[in-house]
Amino acid sequence: MRDNRKRARELRVAYIGGGSRGWAWGFMTDLAMDGDMCGTVSLYDIDRPAALRNQRIGTRISAHPDAAARWEYEVADSLEGALRGADFVVISILPATFEEMRSDVHLPERVGVWQPVGDTVGPGGFMRAMRTIPMFVEIGEAIRAYAPDAWVINYTNPMSLCVRTLYHVFPQIKAFGCCHEVFGTQKLLCDMLAREYGIPGATRQALSTTVTGINHFTWLTRASYGDIDLMPLYAAFADKYYDSGYDEGGDDNWMNNHFKCAHRVKFDLFRRYGAIAAAGDRHLAEFTAPWYTRSPEEVLGWKYQLTTVDWRVKDLSDRLKRSDALISGAEDIALKPSGEEGHLLLKAVLGLGDMASNVNLPNRGQIPNLPLGSVVETNALFGMDHVAPVFAGPLPGNLLALVARHVYNQENTLAAALACDRKLGFTTFMNDPQMAAVPVPEGQRLFDDMLENQRAYLPGGWFR
């Protein structure tokens, strides 16, 4: 009768992409700091040495004297090995290498398409999806076979398509996708309250917001803090900082940090569309016509940065060094919350505390004017073995026109990837708003070259 409580002490978590440098460390730390759950994390990675290193780091974290829970870390030899018996599955993989990512992000520059991230939509996101979807087909089939009752959290991009693929392969899967981009905008609202309106102490969790849209192009159409309506406050805030941008302070302003921004794109979207776009500017800019990405100069003017692959290479090298330090003990383990919510959602579905948060789920009507089945991001209620989306209402007409376009592309991208369909693939690739000004013949050459650049990671069907 009380299996869950027992289960919470003997959990098995399968971590696919368990060699992750960085994100995994935060997750392992969050687990160590929470006394309500313990068990075993099985790390699986096609880069087995990386998983072995994380096993050692995880074991060190778990052994920290202040840890509230002791977790075992093991390395699995196969997807099956990781998944058998799993209560939870976490998926956080890097599809292919930086070389493929370099093609995704930078090759389109030759036709004048500058992508700030290139992993979600745009030509880069499309191409990344072509190689990622087959991987998620494999993962989804393995979950169906070996862990059909497990709860599955995805962190991999392109988020919408990864979750969509899992449900396509295994419609009964209990999967959702988590992303912290909305959190950042919620924190911006708290910051605004404190600094602009003299109302300190607001936390992201204390805000009441209606979240709607799709991952990385998510919107707040309503926001309040207690009995304070935040929408008029944000309108004044956006006007005030429209030209200068808004600096959240600290050393990490947008000039120094690839992930930071001055929110000018966000403010511009608010002034034209009347809703709060809830992601970093570098993500938001990729979903519209090339208003914010026309050239590196235009990007500079909007005060955010293009995240180059060179920067990523450098950043990884730093993280590898940190990995060495964590293993060797040269760096002390610090028990500091990661800011992610994954471990809290695990607790919620275990029945250890209901909670609400924004997640990516198939549309069951939570956004009634988007197609059913497409993956959308809204709030949901998490309870014991249960997640229920909260009705977000129809997208306002002007946002619908922006968002629906990507939802249709999402469906066509999936279909093209599953069928290795060059015709459907190319029309979808060209339908991305970032490609709107590219002539068809140039687009065709780009499409062919980008496919060729990741040939090693694509099914053979593409090259017959």
Place this chain on the structure above:
Amino acid sequence: MRDNRKRARELRVAYIGGGSRGWAWGFMTDLAMDGDMCGTVSLYDIDRPAALRNQRIGTRISAHPDAAARWEYEVADSLEGALRGADFVVISILPATFEEMRSDVHLPERVGVWQPVGDTVGPGGFMRAMRTIPMFVEIGEAIRAYAPDAWVINYTNPMSLCVRTLYHVFPQIKAFGCCHEVFGTQKLLCDMLAREYGIPGATRQALSTTVTGINHFTWLTRASYGDIDLMPLYAAFADKYYDSGYDEGGDDNWMNNHFKCAHRVKFDLFRRYGAIAAAGDRHLAEFTAPWYTRSPEEVLGWKYQLTTVDWRVKDLSDRLKRSDALISGAEDIALKPSGEEGHLLLKAVLGLGDMASNVNLPNRGQIPNLPLGSVVETNALFGMDHVAPVFAGPLPGNLLALVARHVYNQENTLAAALACDRKLGFTTFMNDPQMAAVPVPEGQRLFDDMLENQRAYLPGGWFR
């Protein structure tokens, strides 16, 4: 910028049906006990003396030394007078008199239809709707004209049709319907946990349930308490007490109390349908084929009672005496929570604390396999100036077959009432499951007689 806070100190509540004996007293007490809000309640009733008496009772309650808030009570001369400037509207009216109710409840006995309540569905519910819908058309039009931004809580039966009518008349209305029947079943689960499973202390609010269906025929398809799944526990509970019924104790067992029951109908439905019917047995029994209502003996066998109009007459007389005592001071005012949630929902939409509860709202997809627009009962999240249904999921196939029938009847009942359409009215009247065994000619005579019995309260269109 902080209007709401100010507003919470100067609220105006229009109470339509403000002469109510009983329910109003509880509401006024709940208001008095809550220090977060205060303001004025404007009582409107076509029985103006009753409103005046409640004004005196309300004023006494508000003057109680332990009251946390002081409310003013006034009596309005007209709907318009009550509504102008209202922040909230509470509707709790008795449509017509006990004589019409006597026809609703007891006349169908002549064709072998025994109705335990007769105010929701069945021939009695249909007829009550015929006179109530025009009243709600008037109320809805007045709200549209005089208080279009007010939040509106309905407590009147037939609940679904009252709320449906308000939205029909004024689609932008911010109305919902509250009913405590689900609360009773949630309390039964808490009682079961304590007495059968040795887990004391559970409260209704601490349960996590998926609520779905329509008012008085609502279902819990999922229920947990912390990490305990209540469904298997309830299955064993229903089996154990299937024959004997379950007595929640106290003096008020089903033999002595018109509203109590031994839950045998609920248990029978669970064993056949696999979900927890969440209303009193006397309500539930009215929604199915005449399995539980075939005769007074059958009712006795299922261990609940028919609520006769004679009993209601007697009960009202008791309440009138109590009214005298409350006015004269012969009875002391006791500040005791009513158990209703209306005042908490007011606070939530004021931004004084988000909460979730089950309410009656138009279907926007929260139950995706019921028609959009029909009024259904599910959980919803209440926040500042905002209510969002929680996705309940599709009704399971066997429940859908039971519930959808009443939803179609709901729509046809509304259409018949609005158009004074005897043909549509009669086919709808005959489509009620309680009428299934009645021959058409007998049904026709009953229909005609029941309309005639409430002629004074119907639009002239019926008798042309």
Place this chain on the structure above:
Amino acid sequence: MRDNRKRARELRVAYIGGGSRGWAWGFMTDLAMDGDMCGTVSLYDIDRPAALRNQRIGTRISAHPDAAARWEYEVADSLEGALRGADFVVISILPATFEEMRSDVHLPERVGVWQPVGDTVGPGGFMRAMRTIPMFVEIGEAIRAYAPDAWVINYTNPMSLCVRTLYHVFPQIKAFGCCHEVFGTQKLLCDMLAREYGIPGATRQALSTTVTGINHFTWLTRASYGDIDLMPLYAAFADKYYDSGYDEGGDDNWMNNHFKCAHRVKFDLFRRYGAIAAAGDRHLAEFTAPWYTRSPEEVLGWKYQLTTVDWRVKDLSDRLKRSDALISGAEDIALKPSGEEGHLLLKAVLGLGDMASNVNLPNRGQIPNLPLGSVVETNALFGMDHVAPVFAGPLPGNLLALVARHVYNQENTLAAALACDRKLGFTTFMNDPQMAAVPVPEGQRLFDDMLENQRAYLPGGWFR
């Protein structure tokens, strides 16, 4: 480039249930009389001798000197043998024997349920579905495997569930279901025009009607002949003959013919519901509350007949004698159109002439207020390799309440049959309107006994 024309000369038709006595003869005659197509009919029947007899009869029909086309007839040893290479598949089977049908039709009489036909809905239709659905699962899987591109026409009852099962098993199937019940009502309208209004010469094909509903409970919500609106004419007609019934003449009036009726049920439904029910009264009476079937006397009063299984046994014996005569030549082959349309629909999908007719197809929105995917009957346009339903519009509210109930039962019946689910099966069985007055315990015993009576034809899952 012109494969179809060639194909029309070398067609392969798989006839499943090819031993049929009667219906098959009509189909073979229709084929012989049409010069636009020829080819081979492969007869498959689990009663192989019956198929062999029909092979001889078909060959004789094809050899008739006036035949416009010569068809080959062969007998297949297996479903696979019949289906391989088939352009068309015709399914017309008798699931089990008259003994099972006797249980379907007559056992429910013990609880007061008198079924005029007992093969579509009601307890008999439900039980017939339990044994037929597994057969159609097998047939659908065979079509998917061996003839996925063939067009499939079903004539077997319960029609809706047979077609529904085929699409469940093989969603890409090109199947539809044909039934002549609507034709009969259309002919009644022509007869009315000639005899009551002096407008001779109307034919069924010349009427313009909106057909909507489900098989055997189909409705005409609009009917015209040229510029004549037939609805007011039918209203007067229904009034005139309401009491007496209407006799279409000939020897075959309702007293002598198990399939004829005096249309009193149809007239009664029209007067209450305002639309023309389009099936024989014996079918219509099974879909409503027991208004027309309460007792054999009630049936007599409505002037139609209960089709007993004894009559069917006798009728089959007559048809077997006729089969002997057709084989031996004691009876001459007569080339007379059957009145069915199957062969015309084959021609239409071959591109030999577009046509419109009423058929049973999954709901794609042709009746927008019924669930998508359920099988409904409306008009459709047939063209080359193509069938498109015509939009029938939403069912009027009062009809919706009657029809939707059976659609929900249809879905639950399928689910119960696929899963051998006694709980879902029983609640569905009890939800049939004919069962509304039956107490649950009596219903349970009837359900168990009826399942037991066809144990030999059910999957083992039912009896575990």
Place this chain on the structure above:
Amino acid sequence: MRDNRKRARELRVAYIGGGSRGWAWGFMTDLAMDGDMCGTVSLYDIDRPAALRNQRIGTRISAHPDAAARWEYEVADSLEGALRGADFVVISILPATFEEMRSDVHLPERVGVWQPVGDTVGPGGFMRAMRTIPMFVEIGEAIRAYAPDAWVINYTNPMSLCVRTLYHVFPQIKAFGCCHEVFGTQKLLCDMLAREYGIPGATRQALSTTVTGINHFTWLTRASYGDIDLMPLYAAFADKYYDSGYDEGGDDNWMNNHFKCAHRVKFDLFRRYGAIAAAGDRHLAEFTAPWYTRSPEEVLGWKYQLTTVDWRVKDLSDRLKRSDALISGAEDIALKPSGEEGHLLLKAVLGLGDMASNVNLPNRGQIPNLPLGSVVETNALFGMDHVAPVFAGPLPGNLLALVARHVYNQENTLAAALACDRKLGFTTFMNDPQMAAVPVPEGQRLFDDMLENQRAYLPGGWFR
């Protein structure tokens, strides 16, 4: 009982925009040549002298010795005068003058947007909608008031929005929109059959096609002629003439005729999208990214023409001269079919012959993956007082992505026009694919200037 026949001899047709030079003459000729109907045409035009001239022309046509029917022509003083008693309403107006059209078509050239027509979508179509929608609000309200039972045929552009506005104002209106662009593509298929495949004699009416999409961006996803599948034939045809274009012959090749084209756009769309785009290339080119309209040179390369307003001014001057000649008798009246189908659809709804054709109607599910209520173009069946769309099926994914975008714009354009909402208007204006490469500030100036240019024809709400 036979009102319709009588009615067909005494019809009243209200012709709104009855001063039309050209289109009206064809319609009057079609009426004169058809012996099944006669009556009165009431011409209404805000240019009353033009209506008076057409009255004289119509009277001459009707008096032609070979005319099969004599129609009366009168000029109405007001919308009300034209509409009272009307059985049919024809709407064919020119909203504003060539000066406003000059702004629509040519002003966007300053931001590099070259519009071949500029009356449907794109910046020109949007601006035309802003002034046309208020006119259709007025017309719809007048029809609701004075001729609610009349059948209404619209010929005005922007077609989708005109029809959408009529249904918005008066949801029970019996309106549809007719356009001959699909006819042209069907004729191209007939021409292809004759000239390329040696199959002469095919007519547009003899083809069987699935028509789907929206006006001027309509698609054939299926086409056959008898038993010949036209899709593979068209594929070969498109390949063969991809580079050269296809010339239908006569003097009117694309170089000399503003409405002709060489179908290169159509062929390019087919090769990429796999369906036959069914409108003139100059219309099709406006619905996609600026692939075919980047510059006048690009247009030339695709072998169609930009229809300049200068050409329109010249063309009107020619038609005015012809008008003089028709009135004076200098030009003989020629009874030659116009090729339009309006008069046939009138006959069909009178019950004088069912027919199928492509028309613009609100989506009731005929294209299930487009929003309900938006105006789409598919086949429909016309019968007595009845039009029913034929199910076209879901748009294929790649077409859906192209078409849905315009459907969302359609809804937002309507909402902006009704509310004079500059914010919504501008985001919608910028969401048009032709505007994709235009920077926001330039777009804003263009938007403001184009509104200003038609200030005289806009509601005052725009300029507050």
